[in-house]
Amino acid sequence: AQTVTQSQPEMSVQEAETVTLSCTYDTSESNYYLFWYKQPPSRQMILVIRQEAYKQQNATENRFSVNFQKAAKSFSLKISDSQLGDTAMYFCAFMSRYSGGGADGLTFGKGTHLIIQP
Amino acid sequence: ETGVTQSPTHLIKTRGQQVTLRCSSQSGHNTVSWYQQALGQGPQFIFQYYREEENGRGNFPPRFSGLQFPNYSSELNVNALELDDSALYLCASSLAPGLPPEETQYFGPGTRLLVL
Numbered sequence: 064a065q066t067v068t069q070s071q072p073e074m075s076v077q078e079a080e081t082v083t084l085s086c087t088y089d090t091s092e093s094n095y096y097l098f099w100y101k102q103p104p105s106r107q108m109i110l111v112i113r114q115e116a117y118k119q120q121n122a123t124e125n126r127f128s129v130n131f132q133k134a135a136k137s138f139s140l141k142i143s144d145s146q147l148g149d150t151a152m153y154f155c156a157f158m159s160r161y162s163g164g165g166a167d168g169l170t171f172g173k174g175t176h177l178i179i180q181p
Numbered sequence: 182e183t184g185v186t187q188s189p190t191h192l193i194k195t196r197g198q199q200v201t202l203r204c205s206s207q208s209g210h211n212t213v214s215w216y217q218q219a220l221g222q223g224p225q226f227i228f229q230y231y232r233e234e235e236n237g238r239g240n241f242p243p244r245f246s247g248l249q250f251p252n253y254s255s256e257l258n259v260n261a262l263e264l265d266d267s268a269l270y271l272c273a274s275s276l277a278p279g280l281p282p283e284e285t286q287y288f289g290p291g292t293r294l295l296v297l
Binding site for chain 1: 225293
């Protein structure tokens with residue numbers, strides 16, 4: 064079974080600053096996908112960014128980028144030019160290739176509460 | 182907005198009762214997954230349905246069951262409710278099971294269940 068660990072329960076930065084959220088995971092598999100989801104107070108989980116484990120290049124989506132270190136099993140999220148609307152819970156998630164026709168779903172960390180101060 | 186809707190938004194039940202939660206998938210998506218999110222925790226995978234069949238299950242007891250209908254909407258049923266079942270229940274739809282991008286899951290706003 065895989066596990067996902069987010070070691071920062073809460074972070075607070077000033078608007079326009081850059082912030083990095085940490086995530087480590089443990090798996091014996093070689094083919095998998097990693098995700099960052101954002102959950103604002105409205106509760107709806109929103110996909111921020113996705114990374115395929117077989118790709119060396121780090122994924123980027125506008126102000127959001129990841130630092131994927133496969134050997135270290137590390138997957139951090141960098142938010143540049145942070146905005147008030149970035150305030151939310153951020154969850155790191157893992158998904159493996161399923162075998163035998165079944166699905167394992169996403170395995171989530173416990174989340175990091177990010178607060179952007181004006 | 183992801184196009185995934187859930188009903189009801191809030192629900193209060195007493196221990197021992199049964200509850201049904203509903204999810205309407207994003208248009209064109211034939212796969213739905215259900216998750217339980219306890220307060221202060223990340224979501225935990227309950228099960229997934231693909232074309233009306235259960236396609237995978239997490240570590241949840243049989244009193245958690247589901248259905249997927251021909252229009253790909255879905256229900257989560259929980260029997261014999263326990264206090265620990267109090268949580269936010271999320272459903273997520275995807276284009277197909279398998280690997281992203283098709284399997285990328287898009288979440289609904291959730292149903293908050295309180296068991297007294």
